[in-house]
Amino acid sequence: MKTSLSKEDQKKIVELRRYFHKHPELKYQEVNTAKKIQEELKSYGYKPSFGMAQTGVVALHSDDTKKRCILLRADMDALPLQEVNNTPYQSKNPQAMHACGHDMHMATLLLTAKELKNKKLPGNLKFVFQPAEEGGNGAEKMVQEGVLKGPQVEAAFGLHVWSGLPIGKVAVVPGPIMASVDMFELTIIGKGGHGAMPHQTVDSIVVASQVVNTLQSVVSRNADPLDSLVVTVGKIEGGATFNIIPEKTKLVGTVRTMSKKMWDEVPVHFERVIKGVCEAYGARYELDFQRYTPVTINEPHMTRFVHEMAASVVGEENIVTDCRTMGGEDFSFFLNEVPGCFYFGGGENKEKGFIHPHHSPYFDIDEESLLVGVEVMKKIALTYFNEFPTK
Numbered sequence: 603m604k605t606s607l608s609k610e611d612q613k614k615i616v617e618l619r620r621y622f623h624k625h626p627e628l629k630y631q632e633v634n635t636a637k638k639i640q641e642e643l644k645s646y647g648y649k650p651s652f653g654m655a656q657t658g659v660v661a662l663h664s665d666d667t668k669k670r671c672i673l674l675r676a677d678m679d680a681l682p683l684q685e686v687n688n689t690p691y692q693s694k695n696p697q698a699m700h701a702c703g704h705d706m707h708m709a710t711l712l713l714t715a716k717e718l719k720n721k722k723l724p725g726n727l728k729f730v731f732q733p734a735e736e737g738g739n740g741a742e743k744m745v746q747e748g749v750l751k752g753p754q755v756e757a758a759f760g761l762h763v764w765s766g767l768p769i770g771k772v773a774v775v776p777g778p779i780m781a782s783v784d785m786f787e788l789t790i791i792g793k794g795g796h797g798a799m800p801h802q803t804v805d806s807i808v809v810a811s812q813v814v815n816t817l818q819s820v821v822s823r824n825a826d827p828l829d830s831l832v833v834t835v836g837k838i839e840g841g842a843t844f845n846i847i848p849e850k851t852k853l854v855g856t857v858r859t860m861s862k863k864m865w866d867e868v869p870v871h872f873e874r875v876i877k878g879v880c881e882a883y884g885a886r887y888e889l890d891f892q893r894y895t896p897v898t899i900n901e902p903h904m905t906r907f908v909h910e911m912a913a914s915v916v917g918e919e920n921i922v923t924d925c926r927t928m929g930g931e932d933f934s935f936f937l938n939e940v941p942g943c944f945y946f947g948g949g950e951n952k953e954k955g956f957i958h959p960h961h962s963p964y965f966d967i968d969e970e971s972l973l974v975g976v977e978v979m980k981k982i983a984l985t986y987f988n989e990f991p992t993k
């Protein structure tokens with residue numbers, strides 16, 4: 603692939619990525635990160651604004667707010683993880699690491715903004731640096747605070763570097779691409795007593811065990827086998843010692859699905875199973891079922907468009923159309939409001955040792971993917987308004 607970046611800017615994009623990598627900040631604490639982004643944008647001639655969703659940064663390509671507008675997004679937050687990689691750009695902040703690649707996203711979007719600054723465009727571009735993607739729903743906050751208005755955004759595009767996808771490949775997938783994320787906390791309430799006299803008790807541990815097993819029947823018997831559904835209990839808490847039957851046992855877990863229909867239905871199936879099991883044993887329950895992130899669904903026309911743009915950069919043979927993950931992504935909040943496409947840029951390079959998955963303390967990405975990222979994003983921005991002349 604040929605890059606349009608000057609030698610200087612090729613150096614700059616790597617420096618920026620490494621700066622962000624060295625100075626990671628957790629969700630809603632991206633203050634220094636936001637400062638750096640604003641400094642850069644100002645030096646390119648932009649007038650960024652700070653503070654949407656607490657630490658977000660937004661910049662417009664043109665002051666003309668009457669123009670049609672599309673949104674280009676990068677997320678900013680790091681993960682609460684201790685980096686173990688020994689590199690010159692290793693994280694300097696303890697228990698904070700860019701282990702998902704959001705450092706790459708920021709550097710890519712900044713250089714895209716720099717490249718486009720002096721280009722005449724029929725429409726406007728809204729560069730959005732979003733806080734708190736990792737479990738903070740920063741995108742939802744930005745939507746609530748009006749990021750899609752003034753100028754009104756008509757389409758949204760976002761890139762995620764992808765560790766499981768070889769360098770040089772771009773994955774553009776129509777329809778559902780990342781799963782919904784729900785979290786549940788369930789407390790089973792029985793009747794405590796002596797471990798030797800279970801008949802005088804309602805054993806919350808036995809009921810909880812039954813619930814863990816039976817919940818899997820929602821996956822195997824309620825979900826359409828052609829849809830994907832995951833129910834995981836990640837934590838069980840109950841009991842104090844060997845001879846006491848505890849009154850309460852707590853289960854904490856997550857539910858993921860790629861199907862909008864399933865996402866709507868799952869809480870009903872879920873509670874029915876819990877209620878049934880508890881009734882059978884004479885136990886009670888308290889359920890806190892929280893919806894975190896909706897399914898990320900790519901609109902077909904926008905996906906086709908991004909497919910063409912990416913293919914013009916890396917070649918049709920390097921476009922992957924079946925890369926999905928049960929991980930969640932809050933870009934879904936933008937795609938719930940406007941059509942758009944969230945796509946993956948390959949960052950895996952086995953020869954260079956970039957093989958570790960997202961959220962691993964060994965995670966790292968081939969920086970070559972920064973250049974692909976800028977070219978594809980640029981193509982999207984330069985072509986969109988001609989490709990879709992009217993809304």
Ligand SMILES: [Zn+2]
Pocket residue numbers: 701702736960961
């Ligand atoms: Zn992540």
Ligand SMILES: [Zn+2]
Pocket residue numbers: 702703704735762
């Ligand atoms: Zn991520």
